[in-house]
Amino acid sequence: MMQWLGRWRGWIILVLLTAAFYTHFGRASFNAPYYAEAGRCIWRGAALLPCLPQFPYQPALAALFIPFSFIPAALQNPVWYVICVGSLVLTVRLAEAMAEQLYPGATHGRNLVWLRIIVLVTCAKHILDVLIYAAYDAPALAMMTLGIWALCVGRDGAGGLWLGLAAAIRATPVIYMPYLLLKRRYLACVASIAAFIAVSQLPEIVGALHGSHTGYFNDWVRQVVAPTMVPGSSPNLVFWDTWNNAVNLYNQSLRGLINRLVQGPVFGFSPTTILIAADGAFAAVLAVLLLSSPRKEEYAAIDGAMLLIAILVLSPMTSRYHYIFVLPAVILVSAAAITDRRIHVLASIVLGVSFLLRAGTSNDVAGQTVTDFAYMYGFMPAGAIVLYIAFAAMLWVWHPPGISERESKTPEGAFTRPEPALASPEPVPAITAVRELDGSVTIPVSQKNRPPR
Numbered sequence: 001m002m003q004w005l006g007r008w009r010g011w012i013i014l015v016l017l018t019a020a021f022y023t024h025f026g027r028a029s030f031n032a033p034y035y036a037e038a039g040r041c042i043w044r045g046a047a048l049l050p051c052l053p054q055f056p057y058q059p060a061l062a063a064l065f066i067p068f069s070f071i072p073a074a075l076q077n078p079v080w081y082v083i084c085v086g087s088l089v090l091t092v093r094l095a096e097a098m099a100e101q102l103y104p105g106a107t108h109g110r111n112l113v114w115l116r117i118i119v120l121v122t123c124a125k126h127i128l129d130v131l132i133y134a135a136y137d138a139p140a141l142a143m144m145t146l147g148i149w150a151l152c153v154g155r156d157g158a159g160g161l162w163l164g165l166a167a168a169i170r171a172t173p174v175i176y177m178p179y180l181l182l183k184r185r186y187l188a189c190v191a192s193i194a195a196f197i198a199v200s201q202l203p204e205i206v207g208a209l210h211g212s213h214t215g216y217f218n219d220w221v222r223q224v225v226a227p228t229m230v231p232g233s234s235p236n237l238v239f240w241d242t243w244n245n246a247v248n249l250y251n252q253s254l255r256g257l258i259n260r261l262v263q264g265p266v267f268g269f270s271p272t273t274i275l276i277a278a279d280g281a282f283a284a285v286l287a288v289l290l291l292s293s294p295r296k297e298e299y300a301a302i303d304g305a306m307l308l309i310a311i312l313v314l315s316p317m318t319s320r321y322h323y324i325f326v327l328p329a330v331i332l333v334s335a336a337a338i339t340d341r342r343i344h345v346l347a348s349i350v351l352g353v354s355f356l357l358r359a360g361t362s363n364d365v366a367g368q369t370v371t372d373f374a375y376m377y378g379f380m381p382a383g384a385i386v387l388y389i390a391f392a393a394m395l396w397v398w399h400p401p402g403i404s405e406r407e408s409k410t411p412e413g414a415f416t417r418p419e420p421a422l423a424s425p426e427p428v429p430a431i432t433a434v435r436e437l438d439g440s441v442t443i444p445v446s447q448k449n450r451p452p453r
Helices: 002-024 031-044 059-064 073-102 109-132 137-152 156-170 172-182 186-200 202-210 216-228 240-244 254-261 271-292 297-314 320-339 344-360 368-376 379-385 387-396 401-406
Strands: none
Touching (some): 002 109, 031 059, 059 156, 073 109, 073 137, 073 297, 073 401, 109 137, 109 320, 109 344, 137 156, 137 172, 137 320, 156 172, 172 271, 172 297, 186 202, 202 216, 254 271, 271 297, 271 387, 297 379, 297 387, 297 401, 320 344, 320 379, 320 387, 344 379, 344 387, 368 379
């Protein structure tokens, strides 16, 4: 019994903590019934925004919740809670697997304990936020992480499918499609586009079968996407003014920051021009990092983590609970800090600064005044962007030892697991053959039972 408890104690603790936290799940937003209602709108064949005016998400997300709408209301929240927690666990395990691939030994023994302590301390705020808001970002992150992991192990078709599915329900993961093309992973790119198109057509198929409304995707592009492509626009949508008004402290993207700080022309430049310049500068930094990243499978973990951060920074609306997307990046940088002494100091500083900006200055301990100041001046996106410093060091200076080991070049200073010494074989006496006069070869009787050399 004690042996069984020792083996499964981690999962037992997780289940108990999950059960204890359930009373806080969805406390800030009842998203489970909300998503279920969107599914009912699609099932009834109603146009999505007239049916549910506050639903800005893709119609494919609503279509995937059609089965959920048939679950009794009392069970919707518990089922959604299990899905969200399971998605977070899957994300952590996949990110740890990628970290182990880059930094061998990161998920063994005490290293794994320290890795999870660091991640829990620095990302606890984001984990709690995504659960308190019961947001679908946890399953979306699990899909993207699964896709990135598949790319790391050479399963390009599966990786593309998962990334395409994530893009079909969340839009911003479309950023992976040009990345796959850039890295010449054509199978993954084609699979991603195919999955995106196929899943996006689910609402159209349901509408066509019922002989009711079709054109859901076109409606979404025209009503939601098109206005976001023109900075400074303000369509007549319920959620738009909430996203972009100057007093919204909770839009923690570059767009939200510019909306708060730039109310009029600055040195002759309009707010729209300043926003385009800010987005362009960040995109240029990201492009340099991706272009300098080798086209080896393992580097997809670093590339994927950087693109997850780009989703937060470049999105028109990034809420606090969206910052769960930094989880894979924090796990990779933490693994580097723990196992590679070459980057230990830099990675530790980056983790500390990132934590202070993302969470350390916006919580109950810091106080409301400090929290509002941090939200006002974009500390959260800055905390995510600063992780790029560690990734730049991994790409340009200290390549991960896991990749170097596979190239038979162990970097000086990297922590590697020693190989077991092989026992030296005992010397075997030579067997002397005697050639007879008639040309035949015989072995003396005393040597016939000796093992051959």
